[in-house]
Amino acid sequence: MRTFLIRCIALSALVIFCTTCGFLSGPSADGGKRSVSLAGSTSVMPFSEKLAERFMLDHPEIGVDVQGGGSSAGIQACLNKTVDIGMSSRELKGDEKVLTETTICYDGISIVVSPKNPIRNITAKQIRGIYSGRIRNWKELGWIDREIDAVTREEGSGTRAAFEELLMKNENISDRIMVQDSNGSVKEIVATDPYGIGYISLGMLDQRVRALSVDGTVPLVENIKKKTYHVVRPFLYLTLGEPSRPARMFIEFILSRDGQAILRKEGLVPIHG
């Protein structure tokens, strides 16, 4: 019994010792720099992962590590040099501007409702009315007498920042609007609630929700290219100073014809034609 106890204690001590050492030696282990690390916007992350998969097929010697965390966290990590590339779905502010921006593609923000909702078109002014709390009933948009269940994203989200900048102008989003912390959960609410309305990344659209035309323009890749659909934001890759060789190769791949084709297939808008 006693030996068993001693062994247990020795083992746990060993485990603690090893993990501590692991933590301490972690950063120096990949000194070879044959890897690229990315972190940031959860809107950009899924597409970066797709691109990384393809890139690693062509360059098996380079490992690409993609993490989320959000635009602000990605910008911070890039400033601290914790990652090679920061991903952001919002514009840089103030002293963040020391970072070099590379626009990898554009993403539309689509206003979505349930497929059961007969409304097809909404004006920017009506959107502003709904989210500022002035318009509360679907009757005011020409549908039935039922309250609007509007959903927004949480404070700090890149999608929310873009939505506020492009559609809310100087008005605040009302405190009665529901808040969800991802494109996915906004879509889930709108898909299940016939009276819901929300906004998500164009790349996240599917049959379960219906995208409304804004001021008469359907949110389609062509309309974004023709600049008739205006609720658009850039997806940015950020670097600090001279990027490492693998990081530069990864960015070059994304800007290449192949990389852009992958983004187009995912429903995003490529940077050139």
Next chain:
Amino acid sequence: MANGRINKEVAIKWLLTLFALSSLLFLFLIFAFILLEGLPLFFKVGTSNIIAGFRWAPTKGFFGIFPMIVSSFMVTLGALVLGAPLALACATYLSEYAGRRTKTILKPSLELLAGIPSVVYGFLGVIYIVPLIRECFGGPGFSLLATSVVLGIMILPTITSISFDSLMTVPAAYREGSLAMGATQWQTVYRVVLPAARSGILASFILGMGRAIGETMAVIMVAGNALKIPLSPLEPLRTLTSNIALELAYATGDHRSALFSTGIVLLVIIMILNLIANFWVKRKVAG
């Protein structure tokens, strides 16, 4: 040889003491970090602007969490109103009426209920309770009511097991005396056993409140997270815990500190609840 054994004994004792104290160390570290990250903002923008402030827009310099404090208490009370009577009934049945066989089935299944991860409760809430409320009562479904129902179920095991324990400590002589006086079993339970276990039952309610106020995942999923204080059970709300979890991913600078400040307020509330519960339990022992 004997000397070596003693040394080993001493070494093991110290090693175990060290491990035991590590839990204290973790508690201290958590406290220190939350205070270190959250306190500066209290000095910067003023305690009253945080605790009594109505507007939460941390990226624009407003850090009021008063609506969330109120909402947290509202869901907690809602959960207690829905869950406590059920839990108390369950505990009373288990200790006073249930035979040995029923007890061996009921007790473990309650413990199993406590072991279900909160995300599962949240998921079931989103799939079944939210649409049900939306269709039957109107509103978006994500609401005070939905959250109270989910939390009410989640605190069942906590309240039941602690109430059960305190009912079991009521001496058998009380029951025998009451029954010998010609009281029926229900009269005995209602007039003698429950009052005797009163302080333990109250403590179980307080601990249930602590569990409800600290729950995060399930609440985020069903509460709707709107910033306003709900004026009806069908309106959405945001609690202190969900505020932290919802926004932490994207928060930087003062916004991040504000979330830690939310954590400090939550910590204080939970500490007060635990102190009250401890006080009641102690009184029971003394009385």
